[in-house]
Amino acid sequence: MSAPLDFYFDFASPYGYFASLTIDALAARHGRAVTWRPILLGAVFKITGVQPNMHQPLRGAYLGRDTQRWARLTGAPFCIPEVMPLNAVHASRAYYWLAARDTAAARRFAKAIYHGHWAEGRDLGALAAVVGVAATLGLDGEAIAAGAQEPETKQKLRDETDRAIARGVFGAPFIFVDDEPFWGNDRLGQIEQWLERGGW
Amino acid sequence: MSAPLDFYFDFASPYGYFASLTIDALAARHGRAVTWRPILLGAVFKITGVQPNMHQPLRGAYLGRDTQRWARLTGAPFCIPEVMPLNAVHASRAYYWLAARDTAAARRFAKAIYHGHWAEGRDLGALAAVVGVAATLGLDGEAIAAGAQEPETKQKLRDETDRAIARGVFGAPFIFVDDEPFWGNDRLGQIEQWLERGGW
Numbered sequence: 585m586s587a588p589l590d591f592y593f594d595f596a597s598p599y600g601y602f603a604s605l606t607i608d609a610l611a612a613r614h615g616r617a618v619t620w621r622p623i624l625l626g627a628v629f630k631i632t633g634v635q636p637n638m639h640q641p642l643r644g645a646y647l648g649r650d651t652q653r654w655a656r657l658t659g660a661p662f663c664i665p666e667v668m669p670l671n672a673v674h675a676s677r678a679y680y681w682l683a684a685r686d687t688a689a690a691r692r693f694a695k696a697i698y699h700g701h702w703a704e705g706r707d708l709g710a711l712a713a714v715v716g717v718a719a720t721l722g723l724d725g726e727a728i729a730a731g732a733q734e735p736e737t738k739q740k741l742r743d744e745t746d747r748a749i750a751r752g753v754f755g756a757p758f759i760f761v762d763d764e765p766f767w768g769n770d771r772l773g774q775i776e777q778w779l780e781r782g783g784w
Numbered sequence: 785m786s787a788p789l790d791f792y793f794d795f796a797s798p799y800g801y802f803a804s805l806t807i808d809a810l811a812a813r814h815g816r817a818v819t820w821r822p823i824l825l826g827a828v829f830k831i832t833g834v835q836p837n838m839h840q841p842l843r844g845a846y847l848g849r850d851t852q853r854w855a856r857l858t859g860a861p862f863c864i865p866e867v868m869p870l871n872a873v874h875a876s877r878a879y880y881w882l883a884a885r886d887t888a889a890a891r892r893f894a895k896a897i898y899h900g901h902w903a904e905g906r907d908l909g910a911l912a913a914v915v916g917v918a919a920t921l922g923l924d925g926e927a928i929a930a931g932a933q934e935p936e937t938k939q940k941l942r943d944e945t946d947r948a949i950a951r952g953v954f955g956a957p958f959i960f961v962d963d964e965p966f967w968g969n970d971r972l973g974q975i976e977q978w979l980e981r982g983g984w
Contacts, residue, residue: 632841634834641832642954646967656984657974754842767846770970774857784856 588617589775590760592748594625595672595694596636598651598662599769601702603757604695605660610772614779620683620694622676623745625756632754636669654769661703670701671709673741674732678714680740681731682723692721788817789975790960792948794825795872795894796836798851798862799969801902803957804895805860810972814979820883820894822876823945825956832954836869854969861903870901871909873941874932878914880940881931882923892921 589611593600604620611618629636638644648664655662675697683690696717700706708714711732715725731737748758752765759766759775764783766775778784789811793800804820811818829836838844848864855862875897883890896917900906908914911932915925931937948958952965959966959975964983966975978984 628842632843634840634843640834640954642828642949642952643832643834646952646954646965649965650967653974653984657977749842752842752846754840754846765846765849767850768970770968774853777857784853 586616587762588619590621591618592621592623592753592756592758592760594756595622595675595697595701595708596668596670597625597756598647598702600757601662601698602651602654602658602660603759603769603772604698605658606772607757607759610776611779613776616779620679620691621744621748622672622679622694622741623748623753623756624673624676624741627742627745628749628754631749634754638668661699663703663705665701665705665707667707667709670707674711674714675708675717676741677732677737678718678728680744681728681734681737682718684740689721689723693718693723696721786816787962788819790821791818792821792823792953792956792958792960794823794956795875795897795901795908796868796870797825797956798847798902800957801862801898802851802854802858802860803959803969803972804898805858806972807957807959810976811979813976816979820879820891821944821948822872822879822894822941823948823953823956824873824876824941827942827945828949828954831949834954838868861899863903863905865901865905865907867907867909870907874911874914875908875917876941877932877937878918878928880944881928881934881937882918884940889921889923893918893923896921 589607591603591607593604608618625636637647652662652664679690679694682693697708697714700717701708706713708717711729714732715729718728719725751760755767757769761775761778764778791803791807793804808818825836837847852862852864879890879894882893897908897914900917901908906913908917911929915929918928919925951960955967957969961975961978964978
């Protein structure tokens with residue numbers, strides 16, 4: 585089996601959410617797994633000097649329209665959360681703490697965070713809210729709350745974000761097929777073709 | 785016949801170039817014409833506070849890779865011009881002067897500018913270069929050179945750019961199907977579906 589795809593995303597990104605709904609199945613059709621790697625785009629934007637899309641004049645309004653249109657077209661459950669952007673630091677740390685112990689649980693947790701924020705519109709910025717999501721999955725909320733605050737967990741999230749920047753990630757979702765970079769939920773079609781053909 | 789699609793683009797944008805290769809045929813499949821409207825993204829970026837993609841850290845390198853990959857996939861003739869970004873002011877003015885007199889000639893001229901810059905890699909920023917392209921199409925270079933410098937022509941380009949900003953245009957290509965906005969060459973598939981279904 586070839587190397588897993590690397591799926592970089594920020595829980596605050598709606599396009600990362602859309603990609604999260606289909607990327608595992610897409611990869612599986614071509615015998616590939618996917619490594620999910622939440623990062624903090626805020627750190628990336630400090631390098632690129634770019635404002636988050638939703639804060640850019642003109643673009644912010646379009647973003648709401650485009651995401652809702654995308655959701656209607658694909659049938660993805662979606663709403664515009666009241667609190668944006670999500671502060672994803674606790675959710676991302678909790679993810680990495682879980683992923684080091686149980687990758688399947690971490691994957692379910694990531695999907696539940698995305699669903700809670702982008703399908704139900706909940707603000708999951710607080711650690712307590714993150715732990716609450718984990719608890720609904722039958723995970724040990726107390727252990728996760730403690731684990732998310734361990735220095736090694738915090739460092740892991742920083743390392744993943746730094747590594748993403750070093751690989752050229754400037755937005756989300758950002759997906760590597762081997763070393764080939766694809767930016768954006770709207771490149772999933774090309775990723776499928778890339779996997780089919782082995783590049784072009 | 786329904787209203788034409790509005791196709792906003794900057795001659796300096798490679799994604800506008802890719803869209804220009806297919807948008808007329810796409811619209812025609814659904815009984816629609818397309819009104820081509822070159823604008824100057826520089827004026828738009830003053831509003832949005834965004835740097836041109838190719839000047840953004842990390843994103844610039846990806847842009848070259850993504851455009852070349854797109855070209856290989858679609859078979860579009862393409863190269864990375866030595867001089868970027870193109871100063872499209874003269875080409876855009878010449879376009880509008882022509883379009884007020886002969887829309888078919890203006891369309892051929894716009895395609896020739898795009899081809900010269902993005903397929904042949906030529907710097908077409910100077911008025912003399914723009915006139916040279918027009919001359920190869922059998923158009924009256926002298927009249928175009930004079931017309932491009934008329935105050936009404938300059939004002940027309942400013943008006944079109946201002947109107948684009950008023951309609952929410954923040955990048956290129958930007959396409960309106962009636963009043964529905966679509967940003968990016970990678971939304972052409974959705975535009976086709978929108979025309980097929982009459983929205984969703």
